[in-house]
Amino acid sequence: MKRSPREITGWSAAIAIVVIASLIPIVWIISLSFKDPSTIADGSFLPTKWTWTNYSGIFKQSLFTDALRNSIGIALIATLISVVLACFAAYAIARLDFPGKRLILVFALAIAMFPPISIVGPLYNMWRNIGLYDTWPGLIIPYMTFALPLAIFTLSAFFREIPWELEQAAQVDGATPFQAFFKVIAPLAAPGVFTTAILVFLFCWNDFVFAVSLTSTSKAETVPAAIASFPGASQFTAPIGSIAAAAVVVTIPIIVIVLLFQRRIVAGLTAGAVKG
Amino acid sequence: MADITLEHITKRYGDGYEAVKDLNLEIADGEFMILVGPSGCGKSTALRMVAGLEDISDGQLKIGGELVNDRAPKDRDIAMVFQNYALYPHMTVRENMGFALKLAKTPQAEIDRKVNEVAQVLDLEQHLERKPANLSGGQRQRVAMGRAIVRDPKAFLMDEPLSNLDAKLRVQMRTEISRLQQQLGTTMIYVTHDQTEALTLGDRIAVMRSGVLQQVGSPGELYANPTNLFVAGFVGSPSMNFLPGELADGVVKLPIGDVRLSDEARQDLEGGGGPAKGRQVIAGMRPEHFEDSGLVHDPPSGVKFPVTIDVLESMGSEYYAYFNVESGRVASQELDELAQDSGVGEIPHAGSRTQVVARLDAASTVKQGEPGELWYDSSRLQLFDPESGRSLLTHSKVD
Numbered sequence: 001m002k003r004s005p006r007e008i009t010g011w012s013a014a015i016a017i018v019v020i021a022s023l024i025p026i027v028w029i030i031s032l033s034f035k036d037p038s039t040i041a042d043g044s045f046l047p048t049k050w051t052w053t054n055y056s057g058i059f060k061q062s063l064f065t066d067a068l069r070n071s072i073g074i075a076l077i078a079t080l081i082s083v084v085l086a087c088f089a090a091y092a093i094a095r096l097d098f099p100g101k102r103l104i105l106v107f108a109l110a111i112a113m114f115p116p117i118s119i120v121g122p123l124y125n126m127w128r129n130i131g132l133y134d135t136w137p138g139l140i141i142p143y144m145t146f147a148l149p150l151a152i153f154t155l156s157a158f159f160r161e162i163p164w165e166l167e168q169a170a171q172v173d174g175a176t177p178f179q180a181f182f183k184v185i186a187p188l189a190a191p192g193v194f195t196t197a198i199l200v201f202l203f204c205w206n207d208f209v210f211a212v213s214l215t216s217t218s219k220a221e222t223v224p225a226a227i228a229s230f231p232g233a234s235q236f237t238a239p240i241g242s243i244a245a246a247a248v249v250v251t252i253p254i255i256v257i258v259l260l261f262q263r264r265i266v267a268g269l270t271a272g273a274v275k276g
Numbered sequence: 277m278a279d280i281t282l283e284h285i286t287k288r289y290g291d292g293y294e295a296v297k298d299l300n301l302e303i304a305d306g307e308f309m310i311l312v313g314p315s316g317c318g319k320s321t322a323l324r325m326v327a328g329l330e331d332i333s334d335g336q337l338k339i340g341g342e343l344v345n346d347r348a349p350k351d352r353d354i355a356m357v358f359q360n361y362a363l364y365p366h367m368t369v370r371e372n373m374g375f376a377l378k379l380a381k382t383p384q385a386e387i388d389r390k391v392n393e394v395a396q397v398l399d400l401e402q403h404l405e406r407k408p409a410n411l412s413g414g415q416r417q418r419v420a421m422g423r424a425i426v427r428d429p430k431a432f433l434m435d436e437p438l439s440n441l442d443a444k445l446r447v448q449m450r451t452e453i454s455r456l457q458q459q460l461g462t463t464m465i466y467v468t469h470d471q472t473e474a475l476t477l478g479d480r481i482a483v484m485r486s487g488v489l490q491q492v493g494s495p496g497e498l499y500a501n502p503t504n505l506f507v508a509g510f511v512g513s514p515s516m517n518f519l520p521g522e523l524a525d526g527v528v529k530l531p532i533g534d535v536r537l538s539d540e541a542r543q544d545l546e547g548g549g550g551p552a553k554g555r556q557v558i559a560g561m562r563p564e565h566f567e568d569s570g571l572v573h574d575p576p577s578g579v580k581f582p583v584t585i586d587v588l589e590s591m592g593s594e595y596y597a598y599f600n601v602e603s604g605r606v607a608s609q610e611l612d613e614l615a616q617d618s619g620v621g622e623i624p625h626a627g628s629r630t631q632v633v634a635r636l637d638a639a640s641t642v643k644q645g646e647p648g649e650l651w652y653d654s655s656r657l658q659l660f661d662p663e664s665g666r667s668l669l670t671h672s673k674v675d
């Protein structure tokens with residue numbers, strides 16, 4: 001189908017507007033992060049006086065570096081455990097017929113939709129009583145509560161797309177069930193697993209509610225929570241420059257990951273396996 | 277290399293559907309067995325049970341004399357071509373074809389040699405390093421085929437392996453398969469929809485209908501002695517014409533005239549019991565047993581009858597002549613079912629007129645829309661019971 005030049009112009013304009021609208025806040029925060037503290041409130045879109053001090057500043061504060069360490073550690077561990085467990089669950093859901101299969105998916109979806117804020121209060125009390133308050137597991141566990149259903153849901157959607165006849169073909173070719181899984185199914189499931197892992201990682205990485213309520217010190221505080229408690233240079237200056245720099249620093253890994261794996265995610269790896 | 281025996285094999289799927297019912301089939305060592313039947317009759321299911329990909333609900337499956345019902349596919353040593361190919365999308369064509377050999381820990385040099393050899397046979401040499409996603413349907417199907425024939429298994433199972441190839445390639449591959457199977461002497465079960473493949477490739481053909489085996493026999497037997505209407509209509513192309521008839525004294529009264537029964541036919545009818553006279557039958561007449569009466573000199577047996585040809589199709593070496601005869605409806609469940617399976621040719625439909633196809637020699641002088649005279653070789657007449665669909669004859673001539 002060919003589009004008319006008018007249509008193309010129209011679409012291009014619409015896309016440009018959306019892209020610009022969503023990019024402005026990002027550019028703005030990057031711009032803020034390069035502004036000298038004295039010009040931070042000057043209202044100009046681009047910095048009038050460029051500086052790296054905001055960046056060097058935050059990396060000198062243990063508040064930020066500890067938080068960065070906590071963020072990375074907690075998000076990675078939560079992602080790893082959720083994805084591994086979700087793989088097993090999703091495999092069973094995609095492959096086996098058992099009573100209550102739909103119910104599991106419905107529950108998973110319901111839990112993933114649950115507002116996190118509603119369990120923060122009880123968790124706060126419980127964690128303090130059993131000693132999980134302000135620890136890594138204290139965050140990893142609630143993250144998994146939400147990440148697991150999300151992962152199960154997305155992974156089972158991916159697993160359903162895999163042509164399972166390939167497993168049979170492998171078995172006829174003389175493969176043991178393990179060989180069939182690792183040599184044929186696993187490579188095909190990889191893009192789905194990566195995608196799920198990224199989604200789960202993003203969820204853990206971005207969380208603010210749990211981090212700010214269930215941690216209090218650099219022992220377990222993650223970056224989003226730490227940014228909120230950044231001190232200004234003096235009691236009377238707002239730490240806007242540092243906050244902007246920290247925000248940029250925590251956004252970069254996400255962008256890098258997505259760009260890195262984007263092609264693997266998008267590529268339809270199962271194309272050509274079966275007829276039609 | 278091994279014989280395969282299916283004893284009372286039944287398959288019930290999870291939803292209670294019986295896809296294969298009490299299937300008994302003995303396939304000798306090195307035999308080329310063809311499985312045919314309309315879509316959904318359970319051919320793939322039967323094949324997949326032999327491969328070990330479907331549980332056998334009932335009955336015994338023996339490969340090489342050993343009971344293998346509960347044996348995993350990998351321990352049955354069979355190679356299979358899947359109906360939907362099931363190629364490994366993340367591997368190249370070369371890796372796809374070499375996968376089984378690699379699993380069997382064959383030395384790499386040996387794998388390469390075999391894969392190259394098979395690629396040459398299948399005309400896939402220039403595609404060895406490509407991925408299945410980038411191949412055409414026919415190329416993919418050949419890769420699926422290659423993946424099976426690089427191996428040296430006890431048996432090959434092929435589920436419509438040539439269905440997606442163009443006519444020329446199909447003929448070429450058909451000869452290749454035939455040559456290969458004879459050379460290796462490996463037992464083969466081959467599912468197909470194609471009449472020519474079935475009749476030319478197989479040592480024997482098994483015809484299935486709704487999960488029930490109808491008849492097993494050599495192509496000649498099935499062609500000459502179909503046990504029932506279904507097999508009669510299914511084997512042969514264009515398919516057999518069916519006309520309602522009535523038995524009378526030594527003749528069958530047909531819409532085209534009275535056809536004299538051969539002595540054998542008369543014996544069969546008498547041996548079968550029942551009142552011969554006045555009995556309603558369905559007569560089966562193959563298109564190739566008609567001829568332009570002008571070309572038949574001093575006919576051994578047969579009837580001549582006048583017709584008006586409605587449509588005359590030239591096939592180059594022969595004509596297909598279509599004409600209508602006044603007749604009652606040929607009612608039979610089996611024929612209705614055949615008609616539904618669009619893969620098979622014309623079946624007479626309800627109404628007072630029945631269309632008949634005749635295959636005439638290219639030298640014929642009949643003209644479309646003009647009256648002419650045709651001849652039918654009455655020694656080839658088939659007779660069926662309208663109720664049961666069963667053949668009333670037991671020993672017709674085998675070509």
Ligand SMILES: Nc1ncnc2c1ncn2[C@@H]1O[C@H](COP(=O)(O)OP(=O)(O)OP(=O)(O)O)[C@@H](O)[C@H]1O
Binds near residue numbers: 290318322
């Ligand atoms: N997993 C299943 N569960 C229930 N019924 C099934 C299943 N697989 C196949 N069937 C049914 O079993 C019957 C036989 O299927 P099968 O695939 O063996 O047909 P086929 O003879 O190979 O047909 P085709 O020529 O179209 O390939 C069909 O009616 C089908 O609906």
Ligand SMILES: [Mg+2]
Binds near residue numbers: 321
């Ligand atoms: Mg099939």
